[in-house]
Amino acid sequence: MDTGEFHLPRSRAANERLHSLVPGGAHTYAKGDDQYPENLAPVISHGRGAHVWDVDGNRYVEYGSGLRSVSLGHAHPRVTEAVRRELDRGSNFVRPSVVELEAAERFLATVPTAEMVKFAKNGSDATTAAVRLARAATGRPRVALCADHPFFSVDDWFIGTTPMSAGIPESASELTVTFPYGDLAATEELLSRYQDEVACLILEPATHTEPPPGYLAGLRELADRHGCVLVFDEMITGFRWSEAGAQGLYGVVPDLSTFGKALGNGFAVSALAGRRELMELGGLRHSGDRVFLLSTTHGAETHSLAAAMAVFAAYTEEGVTARLHALGERLADGVRQAATAMGVGEHLVVRGRASNLVFATLDENRQPSQQYRTLFLRRLLMGGVLAPSFVVSSALTDADIEHTVDVVAQACAVYRKALDAADPTPWLSGRPVKPVFRRLA
Structure with missing residues (x-):
């Protein structure tokens, strides 16, 4: 009792x-x-x-x-001091701040497997942007997500697959299919069943268990062979697995990856990173259709980016x-x-x-x-x-x-x-x- x-x-x-x-x-x-x-x-x-x-x-x-x-x-001193230095310099402007440039440079130096990065405020915006970019790049409608991982986004393409699907049209969730973690054969069967329909494979590269030997490399090969985009959700693994995330630890490079959580030590900042060829579809330096990748009023708020740079420095310099x-x-x-x-x-x-x-x-x-x-x-x-x-x-x-x-x-x-x-x-x-x-x- x-x-x-x-x-x-x-x-x-x-x-x-x-x-x-x-x-x-x-x-x-x-x-x-x-x-x-x-x-x-x-x-x-x-x-x-x-x-x-x-x-x-x-x-x-x-x-x-x-x-x-x-x-x-x-209230980590290194982070709070970095933010404090920015407080009197303004937080958001009508044009990019030099802090956006510095934060992007520092991020890509810390996660060298990525070539471009765009910042946002929450993980859902980043993962949904990755899905949208994959669909635009491939011209395919379906998203394949790992069924064994608990959360990817608040947006319809994921929440429609959960028991809390009220308010989400079936037509939205019908385009999402699932694959089991660690089972390459089942994933290949899924990609063959939906041949030329799957835009991306999205998963956490590791969770409560380590990836089986050769698994992530096998996914990389499957994605290449079936022409879909490989997306690593590194919201949790980013920094906690290594400074360069799980992709840096395991040596398998995704096409796109998303970061958050540890990125700002509590300050609101997330990131979508990846190959230049894909990321530029959301930019201005190409002649194709424009992709509405990420456009957030507060995505470049300077205090959170300053916090992120302090986090990068702490992780790389202090072990x-x-x-x-x-x-x-x-x-x-x-x-x-x-x-x-x-x-x-x-x-x-x-x-x-x-x-x-x-x-x-x-x-x-x-x-x-x-x-x-x-x-x-x-x-x-x-x-x-x-x-x-x-x-x-x-x-x-x-x-x-x-x-x-x-x-x-x-x-x-x-x-x-x-x-x-x-x-x-x-x-x-x-x-x-x-x-x-x-x-x-």
């Missing part, structure tokens, strides 16, 4: 006010209070480094910061990617040892690359369980750990990792009790957390 005294009255009141003003109570579904135990969804006051404070005054070690975007930690991997390995080892020691090593499972760890909560039958996830999240929150995932930031310290592992061990002790009872309900204190993608609210 859960007898822990942990209440968030101010957060609860703020959540009620949010729901009355903002549909869903948050501007990103993954931040919704339905993703957290009932009445235990902190509303954040501020953050510094790897810590955040809620409006009730509680401090947490935070993981998955900003949905993986704040990889250097909150941030290596630090993320080292921290993640330490955390994963500690969590696995704690779970095993408490007898739940086969139920609390840590997965993914060390720089991008997630966890699965399994029930007594080794099946994924939202109830056990609720139990686990509740105990973490009570111990001062805010962790919808175990995705690390470089601001974490050894002490933060040790504290997290201690709290995980305490949570695992309760997890074991619930497993022994074959019923976690007494430890939930409310409804279970819910998946983001579901048909009914």
Whole structure:
């Protein structure tokens, strides 16, 4: 039975006010209070480094910061100073700023597999621009996306394939087909079935598992042979896998790639990058039909581009990617040892690359369980750990990792009790957390 005294009255009141003003109570579904135990969804006051404070005054070690975007930690001095220098110089002009040129040069020096880049504010704009460009370049209507990857865009071509497809015409989603990750034979069968209809293959080059040997190179060959565009969604893998993204780590060059998340350390900036031959279709230096690639009022806002340049510098000069991997390995080892020691090593499972760890909560039958996830999240929150995932930031310290592992061990002790009872309900204190993608609210 859960007898822990942990209440968030101010957060609860703020959540009620949010729901009355903002549909869903948050501007990103993954931040919704339905993703957290009932009445235990902190509303954040501020953050510094790897810590955040809620409006009730509680401090947490935070993981998955900003949905993986704040990889250097909150209010990183190098980033905030770069932005501060631009504040008195204006933010947006009627013509390009020299900052746009400098940011493009720095990006392409950091990701040398790309030849041109265009900046935007969110990942969906970049991925949808890649799809549009692929369709324009090939004259083909269909998009083939990896069915095993959770999110690509808020736009119809992707959302129409999810359980939250209300409001999207079937005609839009009918043009999207799917292929399984890691299965070249199935992908070739798809391309043959829709011969000369598929404009692009779009996928995350890696996620919770490493790509099978030869897989990405095989996709590259398939795309070339079938005349379609290969698009890597590097929103997550960008910088976390290597400074040049997964394409730099694995040595397979896509035609187009999209970046975001870590790009601005929390500042709003994303990027579409790729081969000059394709990207120029959205430019002025050709004689063909113009492609409306990306045209965003705030895409070139100077403060975010300054933040991005500071991020490029931090990653390349300070070895941030290596630090993320080292921290993640330490955390994963500690969590696995704690779970095993408490007898739940086969139920609390840590997965993914060390720089991008997630966890699965399994029930007594080794099946994924939202109830056990609720139990686990509740105990973490009570111990001062805010962790919808175990995705690390470089601001974490050894002490933060040790504290997290201690709290995980305490949570695992309760997890074991619930497993022994074959019923976690007494430890939930409310409804279970819910998946983001579901048909009914």
